[in-house]
Amino acid sequence: MKRILPFIIILLVLGVALGSAWYLKRSATEPRSVTKSPAPASPIANASTGVVPGAEPAHTLGPANAPAQLEEFGDFECPPCGLLHPILEEMHKEFGDQLRITFREFPLVPTHQHALAAASAAEAAGLQGKFWEMHDLIYENQKSWHETFDVRPIFEGYAKQIGLNIERYKADVNSSAVAERIFQDGKRGHSLGVKGTPTVFLNGREVPFESLPAEKLRVLIRHELTGK
Secondary structure, eight states, X not given: OGGGHHHHHHHHHHHHHXXXXXXXXXXXXXXXXXXXXXXXXXXXXXXXXXXXXXXXXXXXXXXXXXXXXXXXXXXXXXXXXXXXXXXXXXXXXXXXXXXXXXXXXXXOTTTSTTHHHHHHHHHHHHTTTOHHHHHHHHHHTHHHHTTOSOOHHHHHHHHHHTTOOHHHHHHHHTSHHHHHHHHXXXXXXXXXXXXXXXXXXXXXXXXXXXXXXXXXXXXXXXXXXXXX
């Protein structure tokens, strides 16, 4: 099975390469606080237009029946994604069971040389039931590892820190099962028109990039909950 892994990765690279140039322009502007009311989000495509489900089971926080459903397509090496991470943590704490957050892998390769390794590390941790623990460590330490030549020992250190079986982790991180999950999330992203990161959908509508700062995202979530 390992022999097919390079071909899966090639498919990922080809799939996201077209969005890389656009992303470089987009990610130059980091999320910032503004007071102007956010513009209405646009509806995303539905199943009839070819949207695919992504990796199953998805990585989620919050109950399946939460009235506000937020889905993020993220890249662990993307600076704006790193800035969005604490914002989503804040929203999770603030809205509790009223909000469900789903994370989808969308590593922008080759723009980010370690994005695929980071996604693989998180997914390998997920196979041992600790995706979110690895997700948080990778984002919280983004500035310390993204310029490192070889990130594998760093991510193995995180694996030890969160109590993973290291031998299993080493086997899983390069496995076809992990590659397939990343590939399926990428397919879902492309079917929804995702071209860069972070891209966030709230109840089936794409959140404008400029509406991702906490003050504006909070307003959008409250609107979904109250209609106001």
